[in-house]
Amino acid sequence: MDLETITSFFMWCTIFNGGLLIFWSLFCLFAPNLVYRVQSNWFPMPRETFDVVIYSFIGAFKLLFIVFSLVPYLALLMLG
Structure with missing residues (x-):
């Protein structure tokens, strides 16, 4: 694979x-x-627990997005 293909993939x-x-x-x-x-x-759970879980998942996804998509692309x- 050349640099352009990998850059396009990460873009x-x-x-x-x-x-x-x-x-x-x-x-x-x-x-x-x-x-x-x-x-x-x-997944039955109390609202307070749900709020913590959903915002934790959003935070984890944001970190994974930055580390595995954005930083390699940059x-x-x-x-190049």
Whole structure:
């Protein structure tokens, strides 16, 4: 694989994962009751626990997005 192909791959990974992170964050910000109702059908838990879990997942996803998508893409841009 050449540098352009890998850079293009990480660019699309960054766009897709960044879009997913933004969508998920906005959905939880503007419709938290809907998210809770849907998820509590599958995983019954108190609302306070759900809030901690969902925001922990968003934080973990953000860290994974930065480490495994954004940083490699930026590093490849610097190399190219």
